[in-house]
Amino acid sequence: MSQLPQDLKYTKSHEWVRTRPDGTLEIGITDHAQHALGDLVFVEVPEGGRSVTAGDACAVVESVKAASDVYAPVSGEVLEGNGQLAAAPETVNTDAYGAGWLYRLRPAAGALAAAALLSAADYQKVLDAEGG
Amino acid sequence: MAFIPHTEADVAAMLKTIGAACLEDLFDEIPPQLRIKGLEHIPEALNEMQVGRLMSERARADGQLLSFLGAGAYEHHIPSAVWAITTRGEFYSAYTPYQAEASQGTLQMIYEFQTMIARLTGMEVANASMYDGASATAEAALMAVRANRRSHAARILVPTTLHPHYRRVARNTTHNQGLRFEELPYLAESGTLDARALAAFEGEDITALVIQQPNFFGRLEEVDALTDWAHARGALVIAVVNPTSLALLKPPGRWGAKGVDIAVGEGQPLGVPLSCGGPYVGFMTARMEHVRQMPGRIVGRTLDVAGNSGFTLTLQAREQHIRRAKATSNICTNQGLLMTAATIYLSLMGAEGLKRTAAASHARTRELVGLLTRVPGVRAAFAGPTFHESVLQLDRPVAAVLKGLATRGIGGGLDLSGYYPELGHALLVCATETKTSADLERYRASLGEVMQAARAA
Numbered sequence: 001m002s003q004l005p006q007d008l009k010y011t012k013s014h015e016w017v018r019t020r021p022d023g024t025l026e027i028g029i030t031d032h033a034q035h036a037l038g039d040l041v042f043v044e045v046p047e048g049g050r051s052v053t054a055g056d057a058c059a060v061v062e063s064v065k066a067a068s069d070v071y072a073p074v075s076g077e078v079l080e081g082n083g084q085l086a087a088a089p090e091t092v093n094t095d096a097y098g099a100g101w102l103y104r105l106r107p108a109a110g111a112l113a114a115a116a117l118l119s120a121a122d123y124q125k126v127l128d129a130e131g132g
Numbered sequence: 133m134a135f136i137p138h139t140e141a142d143v144a145a146m147l148k149t150i151g152a153a154c155l156e157d158l159f160d161e162i163p164p165q166l167r168i169k170g171l172e173h174i175p176e177a178l179n180e181m182q183v184g185r186l187m188s189e190r191a192r193a194d195g196q197l198l199s200f201l202g203a204g205a206y207e208h209h210i211p212s213a214v215w216a217i218t219t220r221g222e223f224y225s226a227y228t229p230y231q232a233e234a235s236q237g238t239l240q241m242i243y244e245f246q247t248m249i250a251r252l253t254g255m256e257v258a259n260a261s262m263y264d265g266a267s268a269t270a271e272a273a274l275m276a277v278r279a280n281r282r283s284h285a286a287r288i289l290v291p292t293t294l295h296p297h298y299r300r301v302a303r304n305t306t307h308n309q310g311l312r313f314e315e316l317p318y319l320a321e322s323g324t325l326d327a328r329a330l331a332a333f334e335g336e337d338i339t340a341l342v343i344q345q346p347n348f349f350g351r352l353e354e355v356d357a358l359t360d361w362a363h364a365r366g367a368l369v370i371a372v373v374n375p376t377s378l379a380l381l382k383p384p385g386r387w388g389a390k391g392v393d394i395a396v397g398e399g400q401p402l403g404v405p406l407s408c409g410g411p412y413v414g415f416m417t418a419r420m421e422h423v424r425q426m427p428g429r430i431v432g433r434t435l436d437v438a439g440n441s442g443f444t445l446t447l448q449a450r451e452q453h454i455r456r457a458k459a460t461s462n463i464c465t466n467q468g469l470l471m472t473a474a475t476i477y478l479s480l481m482g483a484e485g486l487k488r489t490a491a492a493s494h495a496r497t498r499e500l501v502g503l504l505t506r507v508p509g510v511r512a513a514f515a516g517p518t519f520h521e522s523v524l525q526l527d528r529p530v531a532a533v534l535k536g537l538a539t540r541g542i543g544g545g546l547d548l549s550g551y552y553p554e555l556g557h558a559l560l561v562c563a564t565e566t567k568t569s570a571d572l573e574r575y576r577a578s579l580g581e582v583m584q585a586a587r588a589a
Contacts, residue, residue, distance in 0.1 A: 042424055047281050062424070067450050069458070 004030075005097050010123035011073045016097060017117055020104075024079060025112070028101040029061060029070055029092065032127055037063040040089040045081025045103050052078060052105070054115055059102045061092065074115040076107040197543035198571055200500070202521045202562025203348070204265065204295050205412070206401045208376070208489060209566055211480050214403045218473045227468055232445045238468070239443035242431040245475040252378045252478075253371075253395045254385025255417035259428040261471040262414030262463060265372065265398025266298045269342070270305035271427050271461055272370045272394045272416065276340035277311060278425040278460070279393065280368045285337035289362075291316040291325040293347035294372060296551045320554075323349040323514030323523060330361060338365060340393075344372040345381065349560065350497070350521025351514055352381070359388030368393040375415070376401045376493065377519045379486040385417075394418045403477025404470050413470035424450065427461030492565035493520035496572065500563040503576040509583050513558055520564060523548065526557040528586055533559070536582035542575055 004010075009017040014033035018026040034040065042062040052058050057069035058078070081103045085091060092100035118126065138146075143155070152158060159167075178186065199207055217223070222237055232239060242260045249258040262268035277286045290299060290313050303313060314333070319326045324347065341362040345353050355371070362369045369392040371384035384395040399413040400406075418426050424447065432446035452459035481489065497520045504510050509527035526533060530547040537544035545561035552558060563572065 044424070062450070065454075067455055067458075 004120045004124060006120045008097065008120065009073075009117035010120065010126075011071070011117060012126055013071050015070060015073050017073050018097075018101075019112070023107075025074060025076070025105045025107055026101045027070075027073060027103055027105060028096060030123075031096045033061075033068075034093050034096045034100070037061060037068065038065055039063055040092050042067075043082075043085040043089045043092060043102065045083075045085060046078045048078055048080045050078040052076065054111065061102075062089075070102060072105070073117060074105060074107045075111040076105045079104040079106055195541065197538065198541055198567075198574065199406075199543035200545050200561045200563060200567075200575060201543045202350075202564075203546040203560055204297065204398060205406055205409070206374075206376070206493075206520070206562065206564055207406055207566050208401055208403075208493075208564050210403050210405060210477065213480060214473050214476045217476050218403075218469065223469070223472045225468055233442070236443055239431050239445070241472055241475055242429075242468075243433060243443050244479070245471050246431060248475065248478045249375075249399075249415045250417055252375055252383065253373065253397075253415075253417045254383030254391065255395050256385070256420040257423050257426070257430065258415060258417040259426055259430050261399070261467050261474075262396070262416050262428060263467060264400075264410060264412040264414045265396065266295070266301035266414075267305065268396035268398075268414030268416050269294075269298045269370070269372055270302040271463065272372075272396045273302050273306060273311060273313075273340065273342070274309065274461065275394060275418070275422070275425050275427060276368045276370055277309075279422040280339050280366075282366045283337050283339040285312070285339055286310050287312045287314060287337060287339050288370075289314050289316055289330075289333065289338055289341045289367070291318065291342065291344070291347070291353075292552075293318045293323065293325055293349060293351070293353070294342055294344045295348045298344075298372065318347075318349075321514065322516050323347070323351045324353050324516070325358065327354065327357070327361075334365075338362070338367040340368040340370050342370045342372060343387075343392075345384070346374060346377055346519040346521065349514060349523045350518040350562070352517050352519065355382070355384070355387045357388070359390070359392055363388065363390055371395040373397045374401065374519065375399060376486065376490050379483070379490040380494065381519070391419070393422060399467075399470065399474045402474035404473055411467060411470060413467035413474060415474075423447065425460060428463040489565050490520075493563065494518075496520070496563035496565065496567050497522055497561075499569070500561060500567070500572050500575065503572055504561070504579060507576060507580045507583055509587070510579065513555060521560060521562040523555070524559045524561060525555070526559060526583070528557060528583075530557050530559045532586065533579070533582055536585065537575075537578055540578040540582070542578050544575070544579070 014030045016028050016030050020026055040061055040063050044060040046058045052072040054072055054075045056072045058072045059070035061068055061070060082101050246258040273288050292315050316329045317326050318324060343353055343355055343358050345355050347353055359369045371392040373384055373395055375397055384392040395417045397415055399415050404412055429445055430447050431443055434444050436442050450460045501512060501522045504524060505512050511525050513523035513525045530549060534544045534547060545559045548555055548558040548560055
């Protein structure tokens with residue numbers, strides 16, 4: 001059973017979104033996603049300064065058996081990628097909601113409200129429907 | 133795995149099982165107007181004996197030209213052991229196996245190939261081979277766009293001294309992928325990239341610079357300065373190199389202060405005979421930091437659960453059978469058989485043998501150019517050092533001269549007028565270790581006759 005922090009928002013494609021005190025967003029993949037992928041061997045994070053539109057593929061998580069895109073849940077400008085993951089991709093496996101964050105984003109005006117993000121309870125329903 | 137075709141009884145049994153009367157029934161969903169009754173312009177089939185005879189007649193018509201043609205494919209001596217070993221049943225396949233780990237011998241061969249190519253180029257990692265030098269160059273351009281994350285322009289600087297076919301293949305391959313190739317001119321006096329042309333790109337977003345060494349004219353580029361220029365501007369450097377030349381020249385891994393990012397080339401000179409343009413074999417190498425953007429397969433060495441050393445396919449996760457449309461390229465299966473020949477060739481030649489081959493080719497070409505430029509109406513097009521090719525300028529159209537040489541049993545080289553009209557009557561010649569002093573003298577004498585006859589006419 002995957003753990004689901006209540007204070008985060010989620011997407012159907014298994015990203016999580018944390019709103020930071022300054023209004024910027026931190027984005028990662030859920031514990032369910034890291035578990036499904038298995039041991040991560042490489043994480044490719046976006047460069048700071050890149051503009052993304054909700055739904056864009058902007059990071060790649062690669063395990064021994066698959067490489068998967070991570071999509072931008074909200075439109076905005078990337079502030080930074082998590083540089084620690086280049087040397088320690090397994091952090092995503094061990095701490096998906098903490099040190100395993102992938103990138104930080106400054107949402108475009110109104111983008112956060114426009115994004116159809118899920119609450120923890122709604123995301124749990126997605127997982128239940130998938131048989132997770 | 134045995135490959136045994138179905139017998140008529142097998143086919144009948146299968147048809148009966150699925151309830152079809154005959155094989156034709158399986159195609160009944162194709163509308164009749166789309167089906168053809170026969171192939172109008174295709175002659176009747178020939179049997180094996182007839183084909184053998186036809187082919188030997190055609191081969192005889194080609195004759196046995198004494199060839200001084202290079203331009204990307206080179207005639208080198210191939211020790212008999214290379215193909216005797218390569219064609220053994222254990223190796224005789226073009227494919228990298230899909231149940232790869234079951235084929236430890238094949239994997240070890242690929243691993244040895246990667247190791248030799250990485251050492252020859254001075255690069256950190258090599259893949260299991262590419263289709264040929266031209267497609268490897270195209271793949272290197274695509275890889276540079278993925279790897280250079282500071283650049284958003286997908287803009288590649290390509291000197292016109294890069295092989296014209298490589299430039300065309302790179303354009304064709306990347307045509308629908310938004311890459312832009314900007315061609316850089318060469319200096320008329322030296323036949324090398326005109327560094328002044330780079331000034332036009334100062335301050336602009338450049339993804340990568342391609343450098344061919346030796347270049348298409350056989351001339352040596354200022355690789356150190358060019359590599360450093362590109363790196364200082366955030367561009368990656370793609371080297372296109374001749375593997376034989378690397379026995380003598382500085383490997384691309386040591387060009388400039390940092391070495392290049394990607395190095396590719398044509399592996400044909402390593403044990404693959406000249407054959408109507410292919411099949412040949414490409415190679416591709418890179419710095420380790422770019423390995424995940426590299427197309428194709430990589431074999432790694434590892435330990436199994438019992439602690440035994442073994443070989444395995446690594447970095448498969450970005451290939452097409454897993455990543456589908458988002459794979460790094462369509463390269464999976466490659467030129468396995470020719471890669472095997474190249475590996476055996478390199479192991480038989482050794483570092484010393486390859487160095488002697490390269491040095492002899494260089495010396496023969498110098499000797500040839502010295503002889504031919506004594507013929508009235510022939511001069512060297514460019515000043516400066518070459519590896520094993522050189523451009524000559526004639527005082528009359530090259531095509532007719534080549535025809536005259538061919539009637540004397542000599543393949544005189546490549547007429548450059550179609551590729552580089554600005555060079556006038558230019559001829560690219562090459563001599564390798566396969567040519568004797570008598571061969572060179574024969575070329576000189578024949579060229580003298582042909583030129584004189586043309587003047588008299």
